[in-house]
Amino acid sequence: MSNPRVPAPGDSPRRTHDGAPRASRATVAARPREETASIRSEHEAADRALRESEERFRTLVESANDAIFIWDAEGRCLEANRAACERLGYSRAELLTMTAADVSAPEQAQLVTERMAEIVAHGSAFVETVHWARDGTRIPVEVSTTVTSLGGRPVFLSIARDITKRKHAEAEAAVAEARLVEQTALLQSVLDSSEAAVFAVDRETMWALYGVEIEPGRSLLDYEHASGDDVGAKRNLDRALAGERFTDEGLSGDDERTRAWFEVTHAPVRDRAGMVVGASVFTRDTTARHRADDEIRATQTLLNQTQEMAQIGGWMYEPATRTVTWTDEVYRIHDLSRDAYEPNSATRDIAFYAPADQARIDEAFRLAVSAGQPYDIELRLVTAQGRAIWVRTSGRPEIHDGQVVRILGDIQDITERKLAEEEIRGFNAELEGRVIQRTIALEAANRELEAFSYSVSHDLRAPLRSIDAFSQILLNEYAAPLDAEGRRILGIILRNVKQMGALIDDLLAFSRVTRKELDRRHVDMAGLARSVAEELQVAQPDREIVFDIGPLADAPGDAPLLRQVWVNLLGNAVKFSLPVEAPRVEVRSDQSDGEYRYTVRDNGVGFDPTYVDKLFVPFSRLHPTAQFEGTGIGLAIVARIVGRHGGRVWADGTPGNGATFGFALPTRMEAA
Amino acid sequence: MSASPIEILLVEDNPDDVELTLRALREHNLANRVKVVSDGVEALEYLRPDDAQNPPADGLPKLVLLDLKLPRVGGIEVLRRLKASERTRKIPVVVMTSSREESDLVASYQYGANSYIVKPVDFEQFMHAVGVLGLYWLLLNEVPT
Numbered sequence: 001m002s003n004p005r006v007p008a009p010g011d012s013p014r015r016t017h018d019g020a021p022r023a024s025r026a027t028v029a030a031r032p033r034e035e036t037a038s039i040r041s042e043h044e045a046a047d048r049a050l051r052e053s054e055e056r057f058r059t060l061v062e063s064a065n066d067a068i069f070i071w072d073a074e075g076r077c078l079e080a081n082r083a084a085c086e087r088l089g090y091s092r093a094e095l096l097t098m099t100a101a102d103v104s105a106p107e108q109a110q111l112v113t114e115r116m117a118e119i120v121a122h123g124s125a126f127v128e129t130v131h132w133a134r135d136g137t138r139i140p141v142e143v144s145t146t147v148t149s150l151g152g153r154p155v156f157l158s159i160a161r162d163i164t165k166r167k168h169a170e171a172e173a174a175v176a177e178a179r180l181v182e183q184t185a186l187l188q189s190v191l192d193s194s195e196a197a198v199f200a201v202d203r204e205t206m207w208a209l210y211g212v213e214i215e216p217g218r219s220l221l222d223y224e225h226a227s228g229d230d231v232g233a234k235r236n237l238d239r240a241l242a243g244e245r246f247t248d249e250g251l252s253g254d255d256e257r258t259r260a261w262f263e264v265t266h267a268p269v270r271d272r273a274g275m276v277v278g279a280s281v282f283t284r285d286t287t288a289r290h291r292a293d294d295e296i297r298a299t300q301t302l303l304n305q306t307q308e309m310a311q312i313g314g315w316m317y318e319p320a321t322r323t324v325t326w327t328d329e330v331y332r333i334h335d336l337s338r339d340a341y342e343p344n345s346a347t348r349d350i351a352f353y354a355p356a357d358q359a360r361i362d363e364a365f366r367l368a369v370s371a372g373q374p375y376d377i378e379l380r381l382v383t384a385q386g387r388a389i390w391v392r393t394s395g396r397p398e399i400h401d402g403q404v405v406r407i408l409g410d411i412q413d414i415t416e417r418k419l420a421e422e423e424i425r426g427f428n429a430e431l432e433g434r435v436i437q438r439t440i441a442l443e444a445a446n447r448e449l450e451a452f453s454y455s456v457s458h459d460l461r462a463p464l465r466s467i468d469a470f471s472q473i474l475l476n477e478y479a480a481p482l483d484a485e486g487r488r489i490l491g492i493i494l495r496n497v498k499q500m501g502a503l504i505d506d507l508l509a510f511s512r513v514t515r516k517e518l519d520r521r522h523v524d525m526a527g528l529a530r531s532v533a534e535e536l537q538v539a540q541p542d543r544e545i546v547f548d549i550g551p552l553a554d555a556p557g558d559a560p561l562l563r564q565v566w567v568n569l570l571g572n573a574v575k576f577s578l579p580v581e582a583p584r585v586e587v588r589s590d591q592s593d594g595e596y597r598y599t600v601r602d603n604g605v606g607f608d609p610t611y612v613d614k615l616f617v618p619f620s621r622l623h624p625t626a627q628f629e630g631t632g633i634g635l636a637i638v639a640r641i642v643g644r645h646g647g648r649v650w651a652d653g654t655p656g657n658g659a660t661f662g663f664a665l666p667t668r669m670e671a672a
Numbered sequence: 673m674s675a676s677p678i679e680i681l682l683v684e685d686n687p688d689d690v691e692l693t694l695r696a697l698r699e700h701n702l703a704n705r706v707k708v709v710s711d712g713v714e715a716l717e718y719l720r721p722d723d724a725q726n727p728p729a730d731g732l733p734k735l736v737l738l739d740l741k742l743p744r745v746g747g748i749e750v751l752r753r754l755k756a757s758e759r760t761r762k763i764p765v766v767v768m769t770s771s772r773e774e775s776d777l778v779a780s781y782q783y784g785a786n787s788y789i790v791k792p793v794d795f796e797q798f799m800h801a802v803g804v805l806g807l808y809w810l811l812l813n814e815v816p817t
Contacts, residue, residue: 460688
């Protein structure tokens with residue numbers, strides 16, 4: 001690299017003379033010249049002395065380690081020593097063509113003129129500047145400049161000392177200082193951002209080395225004393241100063257509200273050689289952590305107690321760590337203690353389930369972990385103490401970003417419920433069995449009843465027929481041997497046979513009403529009543545009977561059975577009205593309270609209401625047979641039919657003043 | 673009984689009813705060729721509905737009066753067997769019974785009974801009924817030969 005400040009060609013360096021320093025010449029020139037021999041010899045001696053002096057001086061200057069320059073008033077170099085040449089990398093001849101600005105670093109060059117004026121004003125100056133060597137090396141220098149006179153002209157004598165090493169050291173020190181400041185600030189900010197209180201004390205003085213709470217010059221012990229535990233504090237500091245590092249926890253405050261927890265760490269402070277020079281105390285307020293711990297403990301206690309009361313255990317599985325956590329109740333359900341067992345869902349936990357159920361829980365758990373599929377199943381389990389119980393266990397996977405991160409589950413002893421269920425199942429089975437038995441018994445009874453009816457129908461009728469027939473034959477073919485009394489008696493026999501035949505027929509009719517399946521339909525009651533009335537009218541051609549049948553509500557029911565109701569009620573009305581002058585039968589209906597009500601009112605002989613309860617009892621009669629024919633089954637059949645429809649019957653009457661019979665049918669047919 | 677073919681087979685176990693029936697038939701001059709059997713087994717042995725090779729010695733009757741409630745084999749079963757056989761199915765069968773049971777009535781017609789008569793308790797009605805049905809089935813009704 002070329003040095004821009006190498007003098008350009010043709011720019012010949014200025015030379016004063018053959019190389020002798022101008023200063024010595026100036027000194028020489030100052031002396032008067034004498035022409036005498038003695039003087040000459042004196043001169044010679046003086047010259048010799050001068051040369052010697054000059055020689056010594058030159059040696060002194062040339063051997064100096066500092067660069068020495070002589071500049072003229074314009075800053076041109078008049079002289080430079082060897083040190084100057086070597087340091088700047090120029091020959092003496094070259095330097096003598098250069099100025100003070102030429103050897104200065106660029107930023108210093110412009111200050112040269114100003115400084116020279118200052119030096120002139122004060123006679124001397126001491127400045128730090130930077131020289132610039134030929135190869136571009138910056139050389140920090142300390143320059144001492146004095147104004148002096150040479151040959152009547154003012155010149156500047158500069159002695160420049162190379163302070164590169166000092167500057168390096170200074171720079172390094174500055175960097176180190178800056179780093180220290182930075183690190184200190186960093187440390188300070190770290191400590192400030194921490195909620196911990198930090199002290200450091202000096203071993204000898206026990207004065208604080210660090211710690212905002214301690215005023216400079218006061219011992220930490222003063223503060224410890226104020227807190228009333230200086231003995232303990234001193235002992236702790238002594239332990240740290242002995243090289244021990246330890247952490248204690250302490251409690252302050254008198255009541256629950258002001259109570260505070262502290263965690264105090266004492267540690268030795270060592271220098272670079274490892275010698276203990278002090279102790280540090282690191283105090284952290286752990287009240288919040290303690291309170292949080294207390295709260296967690298309280299919550300856990302509450303959870304465990306709640307689970308104990310509810311007999312529901314909770315568990316958690318974390319696939320990442322394959323860890324299982326059980327609440328107390330889970331241990332209780334398994335008859336395990338927390339110390340004796342560590343849950344491990346993959347293998348050991350499943351072994352508690354009944355062998356037949358292990359595949360199910362294994363599959364459910366595997367699907368929960370791999371596919372996030374929840375489960376809720378009931379299984380048999382054998383506890384650590386060998387109790388066979390039923391449990392219901394469920395697992396609910398928690399999924400984040402498509403990953404199962406956790407499975408929360410519960411487990412509950414449902415043995416009692418299961419037993420109750422089994423008991424209920426037992427009851428039900430027993431009940432069902434009983435129903436079946438009853439049904440069988442009922443069916444048997446029905447069959448017996450049918451067989452009975454059949455017997456009544458067939459077997460009772462046959463002897464009656466024989467009695468009737470042979471009595472009749474006797475009456476017809478053997479009338480002659482019989483007298484009037486005999487014939488009268490045969491008549492009584494025959495009349496009773498007929499009555500018994502009628503009774504049998506009615507009994508069978510009554511039985512059929514009970515056994516017949518109801519065929520429920522919409523029934524036109526007015527139509528039924530009218531057709532029955534017409535038949536009755538036809539059967540009594542010699543009597544005028546007035547039937548007044550109003551509009552009647554239709555009802556749901558079995559038409560043939562309801563027709564029988566009308567036959568019996570209207571027939572009764574006619575039968576008991578025949579003795580009166582103008583028989584009249586009124587039929588009406590209305591609707592209220594979810595039922596249709598029908599009434600049949602006649603103006604016949606009526607009845608004594610005292611015996612109204614007997615009216616609907618089979619074969620009970622309020623009138624003698626001689627007066628009114630009948631077996632006493634008609635109203636019983638009415639009551640039975642209406643009853644099977646879910647309805648009710650009633651009667652109202654007074655002797656000689658007609659009777660009213662009524663029945664009501666539910667508007668909605670219920671299962672009979 | 674004579675060698676002449678019988679006209680009525682009366683299947684009845686009650687001797688009183690047999691006597692009354694015969695009396696009623698006699699009243700109408702229909703009692704000459706009546707064969708009486710007292711239960712279903714005897715009826716089937718006589719009619720042999722399942723044995724085409726050996727017809728009854730006295731020939732097949734023109735009418736069967738069949739009670740239902742019979743010892744051993746009941747009337748319904750006799751009816752079923754008669755109507756199931758090619759040889760005997762054309763013989764009119766009149767069920768004469770004391771039963772008013774709907775089930776008996778339905779079963780009788782289901783197996784092909786030609787009439788169903790409930791024996792009246794009243795003697796005169798009984799005489800009348802037997803007379804009418806005898807006249808009808810023996811004298812008025814035409815049967816394929």
